[in-house]
Amino acid sequence: MRKKETRLVFTYKNTVDAMMMEKLCQEAGAPGRLIPVPSVVSAGCGLCWAAEPSDREELTELMREHELEPEGVYEVFF
Template structure:
């Protein structure tokens, strides 16, 4: 069985916002990946960006210009 790990999950009101974050992270070499929003969190568009907790600070600093609906810590 895989051991669960803590992640920071960012949710978005629109799919466009989620895809913009994915593109910006790829361009800047930032950690994380686009995932379906976990059931424990609600989201307007059903997509979320997941990043390990230890890599979240640089990511959040770079994403200040984007509209993020919610930032949550989730164990997955």
């Protein structure tokens, strides 16, 4: 069983934006991974980018540089 921990979750309005985040992070070597949206969060496309809360600044800057706007940003324990 996986240990529960607090994760930083970026949600997106559509799957295209979520997949773009995955591509940007892979190319930049940025932390995190694409996962289904946790049940405690509501999002348009059902996918989100999850990472450690300490990665917030790095990921936010990456999205800003590429004009990718998240639908929401959450810290979730799961």
